[in-house]
Amino acid sequence: MGNVKISDVAKKAGVSTATVSRVLSGKTTVDPILRDRVLKAVEETGYKPDRVARSLRKRQSSIIGLIISDIQNPFFISLVRAVEDVAQKHGYIVMLGNADEDERKEREYIQVMISERVAGVIVSPSREYNDPCEDLVKAKIPLVLVDRRVPGLDVDTIVVNNTWAAQQLVMHLIEHGHRRIGAVLGTSIVATGRERREGYVQALLQYGFPIIPNLIKVGPPPPSGANREDTGYRLTMELLNAKERPTALFTGTNLLTIGALRAIQEKGLSIPEDIALVGFDDIDWMPVYNPSITVAAQPTYHIGRIAAEMLIARIQGDESPAQEIVLQPEIKIRRSCGQHVSINCDK
Amino acid sequence: MGNVKISDVAKKAGVSTATVSRVLSGKTTVDPILRDRVLKAVEETGYKPDRVARSLRKRQSSIIGLIISDIQNPFFISLVRAVEDVAQKHGYIVMLGNADEDERKEREYIQVMISERVAGVIVSPSREYNDPCEDLVKAKIPLVLVDRRVPGLDVDTIVVNNTWAAQQLVMHLIEHGHRRIGAVLGTSIVATGRERREGYVQALLQYGFPIIPNLIKVGPPPPSGANREDTGYRLTMELLNAKERPTALFTGTNLLTIGALRAIQEKGLSIPEDIALVGFDDIDWMPVYNPSITVAAQPTYHIGRIAAEMLIARIQGDESPAQEIVLQPEIKIRRSCGQHVSINCDK
DNA sequence: GTGAAAGCGCTAACAC
DNA sequence: GTGTTAGCGCTTTCAC
Numbered sequence: 001m002g003n004v005k006i007s008d009v010a011k012k013a014g015v016s017t018a019t020v021s022r023v024l025s026g027k028t029t030v031d032p033i034l035r036d037r038v039l040k041a042v043e044e045t046g047y048k049p050d051r052v053a054r055s056l057r058k059r060q061s062s063i064i065g066l067i068i069s070d071i072q073n074p075f076f077i078s079l080v081r082a083v084e085d086v087a088q089k090h091g092y093i094v095m096l097g098n099a100d101e102d103e104r105k106e107r108e109y110i111q112v113m114i115s116e117r118v119a120g121v122i123v124s125p126s127r128e129y130n131d132p133c134e135d136l137v138k139a140k141i142p143l144v145l146v147d148r149r150v151p152g153l154d155v156d157t158i159v160v161n162n163t164w165a166a167q168q169l170v171m172h173l174i175e176h177g178h179r180r181i182g183a184v185l186g187t188s189i190v191a192t193g194r195e196r197r198e199g200y201v202q203a204l205l206q207y208g209f210p211i212i213p214n215l216i217k218v219g220p221p222p223p224s225g226a227n228r229e230d231t232g233y234r235l236t237m238e239l240l241n242a243k244e245r246p247t248a249l250f251t252g253t254n255l256l257t258i259g260a261l262r263a264i265q266e267k268g269l270s271i272p273e274d275i276a277l278v279g280f281d282d283i284d285w286m287p288v289y290n291p292s293i294t295v296a297a298q299p300t301y302h303i304g305r306i307a308a309e310m311l312i313a314r315i316q317g318d319e320s321p322a323q324e325i326v327l328q329p330e331i332k333i334r335r336s337c338g339q340h341v342s343i344n345c346d347k
Numbered sequence: 348m349g350n351v352k353i354s355d356v357a358k359k360a361g362v363s364t365a366t367v368s369r370v371l372s373g374k375t376t377v378d379p380i381l382r383d384r385v386l387k388a389v390e391e392t393g394y395k396p397d398r399v400a401r402s403l404r405k406r407q408s409s410i411i412g413l414i415i416s417d418i419q420n421p422f423f424i425s426l427v428r429a430v431e432d433v434a435q436k437h438g439y440i441v442m443l444g445n446a447d448e449d450e451r452k453e454r455e456y457i458q459v460m461i462s463e464r465v466a467g468v469i470v471s472p473s474r475e476y477n478d479p480c481e482d483l484v485k486a487k488i489p490l491v492l493v494d495r496r497v498p499g500l501d502v503d504t505i506v507v508n509n510t511w512a513a514q515q516l517v518m519h520l521i522e523h524g525h526r527r528i529g530a531v532l533g534t535s536i537v538a539t540g541r542e543r544r545e546g547y548v549q550a551l552l553q554y555g556f557p558i559i560p561n562l563i564k565v566g567p568p569p570p571s572g573a574n575r576e577d578t579g580y581r582l583t584m585e586l587l588n589a590k591e592r593p594t595a596l597f598t599g600t601n602l603l604t605i606g607a608l609r610a611i612q613e614k615g616l617s618i619p620e621d622i623a624l625v626g627f628d629d630i631d632w633m634p635v636y637n638p639s640i641t642v643a644a645q646p647t648y649h650i651g652r653i654a655a656e657m658l659i660a661r662i663q664g665d666e667s668p669a670q671e672i673v674l675q676p677e678i679k680i681r682r683s684c685g686q687h688v689s690i691n692c693d694k
Numbered sequence: 695g696t697g698a699a700a701g702c703g704c705t706a707a708c709a710c
Numbered sequence: 711g712t713g714t715t716a717g718c719g720c721t722t723t724c725a726c
Contacts, residue, residue, distance in 0.1 A: 005719055016697045021721055031695065051462040052402045053719035056702050061399065063442070063463075071428050081418050084445045088452075093459055095410070096443045098431045105435075112440055115398040116410075229631060261635045284576060285630070288608045290637050352703055363713045368705055378711065400703035403718050 004047045013041035024049065055117055064092045064311065065113035065121035067106060069147070071098040073227065074254050074283050075300055076124070079146065082304025083122060090312050092119065099126050101222030107132035114139045120311040122304075125150050126222070128191060142314035144307045148191050149324070156310050157324045158303050162192050162280075165296035165329040166199025166250070167206075169278040172294065173248045174207050176337045178276060180215065182239040182246035184232055184256050187221040196252045196280060215239070215246055219256070232259020240267050240275075247275060248337070254281035257293070272338035282332060292334035299327050351392045360388035371396065402464055411439045411658065412460035412468035414453060416494075418445040420574065421601050421630050422647055423471070426493065429651025430469060437659050439466065446473050448569030454479035461486045467658040469651075472497050473569070475538060489661035491654045495538050496671070503657045504671045505650050509539050509627075512643035512676040513546025513597070514553075516625040519641065520595045521554050523684045525623060527562065529586040529593035531579055531603050534568040543599045543627060562586065562593055566603070579606020587614050587622075594622060595684070601628035604640070619685035629679060639681035646674050 010017045015034055022028045023038040030038075041047075055061035064087045068076045080096070087094050095118060097109035103126050110132045113121055120142035125131045131150045136143045145157040173181050183200050186193035197218070201211055217235035219227065232255060239246055240263060249264075251257040257279035269275050271291055279286075282297030306325060310318075357364045362381055369375045370385040377385075388394075402408035411434045415423045427443070434441050442465060444456035450473050457479045460468055467489035472478045478497045483490045492504040520528050530547050533540035544565070548558055564582035566574065579602060586593055587610060596611075598604040604626035616622050618638055626633075629644035653672060657665075 006721095007719080017720080018697060018699095018722080019695090022696085025721080029695070034696085048458060048462050050403075050464070050719050051459070052399060052408065052464050053702090054721075055399045056397075056403050056704090056718085057720045057722080059702065066443075071431065072424070074424075077419070077421075077424060080443070081445065084418065084443065088445075093456075093463070094443045096413075096427070096431060096441045098428065098435075109440075111395060112398070115395050116440070117397070117399050255631075258632055258635055261632070265635065265637065283632070284602075285605050285608070285632050285636070288605055288612060289632070290612065353705095354703080364703090365705075365713060365715095366711090369712085372705085376711070381712085397703050400718090401705075403702090403720090404704045404706085406718065 004045045005050070006047070009038065009041045009045055009047045012045060013037040059117060060119050061117045062092050063095050063116060063118045064308070065095050065097065065109075065116075065118040065123075067097040067099055067109050067113070067121065067123045069099050069101050069106075069124045069126045070227070071096075071100075075147075075281055075298065078300035079124075079304035079307075082301045083308045086305055086308035086312070092312070101126050103127050103132070107135075110135055114141060119315045120144070122146060122307050122311055124148060128189075142311055144311045144314070146303055146307045154322045156307075156314070156322050158307050158310075158327065159324070160192075160298050160303070160327050160329055162195035162329075163199040163202065165280070165331065166196040166252075167203045168199075168331045169280075169294070169296055170200050170203035170250055171206070172331070172333065173250065173276055173278055173337060174203060174209070176248070176276060178248035179209060180212070180244065180246040181248045181250060182236075183216045183250045183252070184235045184239070184260055185216070185218045185252035186227050186256065187219050189221045193218070193252065200250055214242065227253045227255045229255045229259040229262070232256035233263045234259070236260040236263035237267075240264070240269070245275075249275060249277045251277070251279040254279070254283055257281070257295075261289075271336050276337040278337065280329075282330075287332075287334065289336075291336050293336040294334045295332050296329040297332050298329050303327060351394045352397070353394070356385065356388045356392055356394045359392060360384040406464060407466055408464045409439050410442050410463060410465045411655070412442050412444065412456070412463075412465040412470075414444040414446055414456050414460070414468065414470045416446050416448050416453075416471045416473045417574070418443075418447075422494075422628055422645065425647035426471075426651035426654075429648045430655045433652055433655035433659070439659070448473050450474050450479070454482075457482055461488060466662045467491070469493060469654050469658055471495060475536075489658055491658045491661070493650055493654045501669045503654075503661070503669050505654050505657075505674065506671070507539075507645050507650070507674050507676055509542035509676075510546040510549065512627070512678065513543040513599075514550045515546075515678045516627075516641070516643055517547050517550035517597055518553070519678070519680065520597065520623055520625055520684060521550060521556070523595070523623060525595040526556060527559070527591065527593040528595045528597060529562045529583075530564065530597045530599070531582045531586070531607055532563070532565045532599035533574050533603065534566050536568045540565070540599060547597055561589065574600045574602045576602045576606040576609070579603035580610045581606070583607040583610035584614075587611070587616070592622075596622060596624050598624070598626040601626065601630055604628070604642075608636075618683050623684040625684065627676075629677075634679075634681065636683075638683050640683045641681045642679050643676040644679050645676050650674060 006017045010020045084094050099106035106126045122144045124147040143155045188194045219231040251260045278294045282295045286293045353364045357367045446453035453473045469491045471494040490502045535541045566578040598607045625641045629642045633640045
């Protein structure tokens with residue numbers, strides 16, 4: 001057992017290896033009598049097809065590559081789970097790569113995936129331009145992008161409407177009477193960072209408020225870690241230590257939010273009395289935090305599920321034009337902004 | 348490019364495929380002149396070895412299988428990251444399986460991993476007995492167990508001293524003057540659940556306090572979800588709604604802690620004034636929670652790193668006897684128990 | 695509908 | 711030190 005091969009089964013069933021293969025693939029009709037003999041032999045020998053040999057011969061494995069830009073980021077956990085769920089359901093297995101926001105690592109993983117003849121790949125690209133994803137396209141390996149677009153790459157992409165969500169969040173703050181709203185954002189090198197900043201700006205402009213550069217703090221580009229907790233802490237501290245402290249804060253990612261929370265606490269400020277807070281990404285503890293935190297929740301599991309389903313459709317031959325799917329985050333109003341206050345917009 | 352094979356390189360360099368293979372593997376000496384010619388040809392053609400063909404021929408791939416019992420559990424995130432880091436460093440790639448606390452899925456994944464001829468596997472077993480991990484041993488595939496032991500399976504295992512940690516946590520509560528200490532625990536079907544319960548009991552016994560069964564709530568076995576947040580919520584509610592409410596709570600996993608927090612909040616109780624809290628597992632927000640939460644922090648990244656390193660050593664031929672490594676959690680005293688109070692132990 | 699045989703791309707004997 | 715060759719275990723023509 002374990003090292004039974006197809007020829008053993010064939011011998012036992014008194015047929016050729018071709019017939020065994022045919023029975024197992026189920027793609028051709030086989031005489032029911034032979035079929036039963038084969039199945040019985042498979043059963044008795046405990047035969048398990050060698051997936052490596054199969055991959056070599058078919059020039060394609062049953063592996064789905066999943067390359068994410070930062071496995072530490074809670075955003076990706078549900079994504080990984082979703083991809084894994086869908087893959088498993090369709091008989092695929094997930095090969096994981098953590099690019100760590102490092103283009104070199106991403107490129108390396110993509111090469112490995114190609115070399116492993118994966119059936120398809122889901123990538124959250126670390127860069128927008130000259131992305132190594134092109135190699136996958138060249139190798140004709142189906143590809144789905146998540147979280148970030150790669151302009152010029154004509155492949156299925158699933159993103160979230162960051163601008164809209166950020167705008168809603170900041171408008172929520174404005175409607176609570178806030179005028180000095182600080183922003184703690186991820187690097188503008190990645191689109192998500194830029195878009196969330198854009199949403200912040202849009203919201204202010206919509207109400208005719210000025211954009212005050214000093215209130216906008218943007219983290220350094222990776223790999224130094226734009227989304228790290230300590231970045232959130234540091235940037236928030238800068239904001240809180242300024243002469244004119246903001247009365248509200250918009251944080252651009254979950255990790256930045258945690259850092260901001262730490263800074264606020266260290267300054268002895270309380271939410272929402274001293275400072276209001278809205279953030280991006282919803283994590284399990286946020287509704288339980290005291291006070292619960294108003295956020296834009298990304299449909300991460302959903303993103304992963306759709307990505308995996310689209311990918312598998314492509315693997316199975318779907319030739320339709322590449323789609324871009326834009327998912328809407330859910331704005332979860334909670335208690336970190338205090339009571340709703342009607343404001344006079346004419347002023 | 349992409350579909351260049353070893354024979355193309357050989358032709359270009361004017362040598363045999365064997366020589367190309369030898370140059371690339373570096374295991375035999377090759378004439379420097381030929382070597383350079385080969386390297387140049389590899390460069391020019393952009394040759395990348397086909398990992399599938401190599402795996403078939405060598406009867407072993409460069410893949411490390413990682414089968415975890417619940418990917419949703421934050422505990423495993425750092426573990427995955429660590430394994431991925433170490434694997435990458437050694438030229439291996441990680442194949443991920445989420446068993447979802449389901450023995451059937453675990454068995455399935457193990458079969459797939461065997462069939463993919465993975466070089467080794469790291470598993471957090473879903474069951475203690477009749478675990479499908481035995482199949483890996485039979486197939487002579489190196490195996491390292493993490494988080495949970497499988498009695499009778501003589502393989503490297505990395506666990507954490509749950510009993511000790513739980514005991515420390517509960518003693519901390521006792522030293523703060525608490526007598527009625529509730530416990531919200533994961534199922535006793537898994538060792539971690541049992542051991543943490545044991546630690547709770549030990550702490551009480553050590554101080555000569557009675558064990559009150561009504562104060563011990565244990566979640567249902569999987570897959571119904573012993574460690575789920577809603578389980579924590581429900582069990583905590585039972586405790587809080589009892590006639591004689593506990594003055595302190597010990598929660599056995601991170602997810603249970605979140606559920607407990609929600610219940611406490613819903614009852615309008617405040618920590619630590621109305622009820623003290625200590626929990627298992629440290630998550631990034633716990634130090635930032637208000638009040639920050641005293642926990643036993645498992646060295647999850649460390650567990651993953653050691654597991655991966657031991658596995659790779661085994662893959663590379665380490666034949667030394669199987670080890671069991673017991674890591675010590677770190678007790679992180681924070682503010683969820685209030686001020687330290689000296690107590691009279693004679694009483 | 696079935697079997698014989700070729701071959702996926704590589705590595706490891708084996709002979710020189 | 712190098713080339714020739716035989717497979718690894720499977721699927722898929724191609725004849726029948």
